[in-house]
Amino acid sequence: MEVMSHSSSFLLPADEASAKRYALIVLNQNLPRFTPLLWEHVLEIIAKLRLCADGGANRIYDELPLFFPREDALLIRNRYKPDVIKGDMDSIRPDVLHFYLSLGTKVIDESHDQDTTDLDKCILFIRDSPLNQESSKLQILATGALGGRFDHEAGNLNVLYRYPDTKITLLSDDCLIQLLPKIHRHEIHIQPSLLGPHCGLIPIGAPSAKTTTTGLQWDLTDTEMRFGGLVSTSNLVKGEKITVESDSDLLWTISIKKQDPNKTLRS
Amino acid sequence: MDSIRPDVLDFYVSLGTKVIDESHDQDTTDLDKCILFIRDSTLNQESCRLQILATGALGGRFDHEAGNLNVLYRYPDTRIILLSDDCLIQLLPKTHRHEIRIQPSLQGPHCGLIPIGAPSAKTTTTGLQWDLNDTEMRFGGLISTSNMVKGEKITVESDSDLLWTISIKKQDSTRP
Numbered sequence: 071m072e073v074m075s076h077s078s079s080f081l082l083p084a085d086e087a088s089a090k091r092y093a094l095i096v097l098n099q100n101l102p103r104f105t106p107l108l109w110e111h112v113l114e115i116i117a118k119l120r121l122c123a124d125g126g127a128n129r130i131y132d133e134l135p136l137f138f139p140r141e142d143a144l145l146i147r148n149r150y151k152p153d154v155i156k157g158d159m160d161s162i163r164p165d166v167l168h169f170y171l172s173l174g175t176k177v178i179d180e181s182h183d184q185d186t187t188d189l190d191k192c193i194l195f196i197r198d199s200p201l202n203q204e205s206s207k208l209q210i211l212a213t214g215a216l217g218g219r220f221d222h223e224a225g226n227l228n229v230l231y232r233y234p235d236t237k238i239t240l241l242s243d244d245c246l247i248q249l250l251p252k253i254h255r256h257e258i259h260i261q262p263s264l265l266g267p268h269c270g271l272i273p274i275g276a277p278s279a280k281t282t283t284t285g286l287q288w289d290l291t292d293t294e295m296r297f298g299g300l301v302s303t304s305n306l307v308k309g310e311k312i313t314v315e316s317d318s319d320l321l322w323t324i325s326i327k328k329q330d331p332n333k334t335l336r337s
Numbered sequence: 338m339d340s341i342r343p344d345v346l347d348f349y350v351s352l353g354t355k356v357i358d359e360s361h362d363q364d365t366t367d368l369d370k371c372i373l374f375i376r377d378s379t380l381n382q383e384s385c386r387l388q389i390l391a392t393g394a395l396g397g398r399f400d401h402e403a404g405n406l407n408v409l410y411r412y413p414d415t416r417i418i419l420l421s422d423d424c425l426i427q428l429l430p431k432t433h434r435h436e437i438r439i440q441p442s443l444q445g446p447h448c449g450l451i452p453i454g455a456p457s458a459k460t461t462t463t464g465l466q467w468d469l470n471d472t473e474m475r476f477g478g479l480i481s482t483s484n485m486v487k488g489e490k491i492t493v494e495s496d497s498d499l500l501w502t503i504s505i506k507k508q509d510s511t512r513p
Contacts, residue, residue, distance in 0.1 A: 325400075
């Protein structure tokens with residue numbers, strides 16, 4: 071079984087030597103405090119793909135200046151300009167839309183398509199982009215997919231299951247979530263200064279007859295997991311490498327440490 | 338008792354609040370412990386009419402949230418409603434046909450039916466904008482999200498346990 075490797079280098083300072091290529095999607099919830107760091111990561115790399123889904127543009131406009139209270143808000147808004155705003159346009163404020171249009175942001179109105187969510191629309195845009203190639207696929211980071219209405223959150227978790235070949239990481243202030251497809255054995259590399267120790271493996275969608283892990287406080291060994299029975303929550307990572315092998319697709323989640331990763335941007 | 342502040346603890350102890358320290362039991366979550374307490378302290382006749390309302394079970398760390406959703410599945414005979422500013426969540430056990438009555442001034446219209454633990458081969462509903470008719474639902478395929486309630490009564494029948502969720506309207510609902 072082929073190994074699929076996971077790391078969270080997007081939480082480290084942007085580094086030109088980094089081989090990873092990221093696209094960022096900002097959805098309509100409060101911005102996590104490390105959003106400027108994520109933004110910079112995409113800036114450093116040739117593929118400049120920072121998308122706001124509709125109301126996510128309001129968040130960038132309103133909340134990014136709050137991360138830099140000593141700097142002029144207009145300067146911050148100019149610096150953190152989305153490349154694309156896409157969605158059904160029912161949440162974005164007119165003043166925000168005009169502001170980014172005047173800066174050259176591409177706005178794609180998809181209000182005719184009510185069958186897919188904003189996150190769906192953005193992922194399809196990234197997948198179809200010429201910047202996303204078979205040889206070096208973009209990893210997608212999405213903020214604002216969790217919290218709020220639970221049906222929205224469930225729909226966003228379902229997006230991970232519906233695009234199993236695309237690396238998508240959902241991020242909030244508290245944690246990240248990634249899909250671990252059953253067809254791979256997984257190696258997850260973490261930065262203990264930024265992530266953990268709290269973690270979990272969640273069999274959303276279907277039970278798992280057998281899951282085996284290494285690197286956790288309470289490792290699983292051919293263990294059954296299902297809703298109504300055992301689900302691995304409030305687990306702890308023990309080191310810097312976790313391995314997971316399962317007969318079922320699982321969601322991996324790990325906590326993000328409460329520090330200001332934006333500090334590293336200033337060094 | 339690893340999160341409560343000492344000043345808060347002293348305040349409520351002085352008011353007569355009963356404090357039960359369960360720090361020795363690390364195998365169950367805080368929500369679990371509270372539900373067991375409620376079930377153990379009610380008589381059988383009371384407990385089938387008792388509904389448990391829980392706030393703060395959603396958001397934050399996703400593993401916590403998943404553990405709290407799992408509590409709904411692990412106590413299917415107990416009516417538990419998870420509440421946030423934005424929505425409520427209830428389990429609809431597959432063993433029953435469900436009739437959900439809502440207050441349109443307080444709830445909706447956004448709703449969903451989520452097969453969190455296992456796929457559903459057949460679910461049928463009435464009262465929704467996009468009703469299901471022996472429809473299959475599963476993660477990786479169709480799940481019912483961003484649906485809308487059409488009236489005051491919704492019915493659901495399914496071969497699988499589902500989570501029902503409906504939005505809570507943004508008004509001051511503490512006003513009568």
